[in-house]
Amino acid sequence: MFGPASSRSRSAWRPRPAPAARPGGVSPRSARRASGSEVRTPGSPPAGPAPRPALPRAAPPRAERTMPQLDSGGGGAGGGDDLGAPDELLAFQDEGEEQDDKSRDSAAGPERDLAELKSSLVNESEGAAGGAGVPGAGAGARGEAEVGAEVSAGPRPAPLARPPPPVPGWPRPALPVPWGTHPSDPSCPGPRAPRPSHPLWISPQALGREHASQRLFPDKLPESLEDGLKAPECASGMYKDTVYSAFNLLMHYPPPSGAGQHPQPQPPLHNKASQPAHSVPQLSPLYEHFSSPHPTPAPADISQKQGVHRPLQTPDLSGFYSLTSGSMGQLPHTVSWPSPPLYPLSPSCGYRQHFPAPTAAPGAPYPRFTHPSLMLGSGVPGHPAAIPHPAIVPPSGKQELQPYDRSLKTQAESKAEKEAKKPTIKKPLNAFMLYMKEMRAKVIAECTLKESAAINQILGRRWHALSREEQAKYYELARKERQLHMQLYPGWSARDNYGKKKRRSREKHQESNTGGKRNAFGTYPEKAAAPAQFLPMTVL
DNA sequence: CATCCTTTGAAGTAG
DNA sequence: CTACTTCAAAGGATG
Structure with a gap:
């Protein structure tokens, strides 16, 4: 097992x-x-x-x-x-x-x-x-x-x-x-x-x-x-939908092997299609279609950094999706929602609360409904198996990619290039990340803040202020995320992305510190996690 | 335009 | 095993 x-x-x-x-x-x-x-x-x-x-x-x-x-x-x-x-x-x-x-x-x-x-x-x-x-x-x-x-x-x-x-x-x-x-x-x-x-x-x-x-x-x-x-820190009543949206993420994952006709979702094929950001990504479509009658504050968009199509994060996550019992039932076993004791389908926990009737959005034009699986740009609309895991993002990090442009990349033959272009499978989000993702919009809305750094600080505090039960929800979600991620990308390791992000800055540091590149890991750049001793820290 | 900032947690590496 | 590093998200700020 x-x-x-x-x-x-x-x-x-x-x-x-x-x-x-x-x-x-x-x-x-x-x-x-x-x-x-x-x-x-x-x-x-x-x-x-x-x-x-x-x-x-x-x-x-x-x-x-x-x-x-x-x-x-x-x-x-x-x-x-x-x-x-x-x-x-x-x-x-x-x-x-x-x-x-x-x-x-x-x-x-x-x-x-x-x-x-x-x-x-x-x-x-x-x-x-x-x-x-x-x-x-x-x-x-x-x-x-x-x-x-x-x-x-x-x-x-x-x-x-x-x-x-x-x-x-x-x-x-x-x-x-x-x-x-x-x-x-x-x-x-x-x-x-x-x-x-x-x-x-x-x-x-x-x-x-x-x-x-x-x-x-x-x-x-x-x-x-x-x-x-x-x-x-900010306004009040923010935590109503927490678990909720997070739950959504999970439930939109393609069914794991056991769950359906599509045994092992194969991400790679269409991963160039516009991808929702990591875990929540699968939420994004929902957000786009169900929330945001008031697109205003909600900054959904294409991430400039990573080119990931980010979920439209409306301050109020509620009302963006009405979960039917049927859909609930579709939850793959392994990704099933936590057991009742902790996540009871009660108003208090919030299924209803979190999945309110579509009418929840006052005055909002009812969004067009499209099943998430149809909106993921997988290239195979409606084909769950084709839905890549949100963790997959184009290597460049830029979104741009069209569903089929892959075939157009005839020049990408060069080995190096190929490698460089290999889609990046990102790490699964941890509990806090999930929490942040969910709450950021709210904080932004309530505090009229935009700077992520500041927001993150707030979120960090709130995170600590969360009850353990509430945190537990996120831990659980994160756990399931990891499970799912593992199932989707059995061979993947966080190591794969190691050194990809910081390498440059590290190199910089090293250069500046030593006057030259300190290539202690020359042949293993990706694993070149700068050892502590090479970090400026010591220089402090 | 790339990187930083800022948070927590997971997972990686090195000793 | 311990200590430390990197990455995950995100978006304004910065060089």
Whole structure:
């Protein structure tokens, strides 16, 4: 039952130990950033205080948290998808933790504060105050790197203290607020200020509060509070459709081998056709056709970066697709929606909520209906098997490609070229990515922000603010994404894309650092993941 | 025009 | 096994 026992599957599903998420060390990225335009590290100690919260992480690595997983796997003894195996089942948190949370909860005060606190998160701009308004936050613990690094506009005392040990690895340290504060909506980060010069940071108080709230684990809050909770930075009521759209992605995947007439979806053939972005891609058509009667804010389009046809991300994902029971039933087994216990077809979880009647969009002209499979530009309309996985994108990254232009590429014979043109199968999105993808539009709409970096920061915070149940949904989706991806591209490995993206910059760095190309991996460019020792990090 | 920024998580590499 | 790196999305900013 362990499918293609490819090395990949092996590693892919093995319960990763402790991702040790950036274990206290200096994040490479951080390093890069620091070395880059980021002027954030004021007095960053040579030690390389990670600009990014260097998670002192005294706490157990995140992985130890009990994954808010579906019990389903339950030891996976059950066949079904053993895939469901515990890969993610890692701990999100253990009971002790939970207890802690609870106690903290009560200790911290009425949950009501959460929303409030959160809403003020982004609000305060600089601050100094030493913060950590969080009482037992043990905030002090963290001041270190993070603070040093992040504080740019001024010594920001260490408000970002990582959550105290009691909550191992759970809520991550607060992040610096994007740039500025939105003029009209203080809760939203405002227009970007000149990056290096005026980074505004969240006030220590706010940070402290955020931490506090994070520690409270909103998931334990009564529903009545959820709304508030869920709209920490920006407007409110954002999280209504979460699982939802994500679910859609899954359900539009071509049926895996077992599920239908089309055993092994073969992606490659038409992969040049306009492709929806990675996972959600299959959503995009839906978005385009079902949502966005108000195309205005929704920036659907062709990704300029990768040429991927991105889903039209309307702020409101709801109402874009009405899921019939039939279609539900079509869910391939392996990709089936999580078991009832966690994802009940109840209003609370939201099937109805997430798949509202088409009329949901007020005043919106009812979009024309086309089955997703017809809209994917696979070249074989309506033929599911021809629908390439969204993860496949043209090598160039540019979209341009017409469905059949492939045959026109007569010149592409050259070996190198061919190779270069080989379609890139992208990594499956992880839980957070899925979450981001889903929520970005909302954040953009609510905060009138466009900068992804800022948005991502917000999303990052929100992610942490999510209840574990909610996160679990995304973890589960991500897991299924990986499963599906694995099934679709059995031989694929993340390694395939290794070095493709950063190579250039790395080379740059190396060049600048060493005065010449440091080709330690000359013959293996793709695997040339720059070893730590070659990164500028050390140069810091 | 390519890269950076920014986030988290997964998976890869190196020691 | 640990530590670290890269990539995944995204879109404005930057060089």
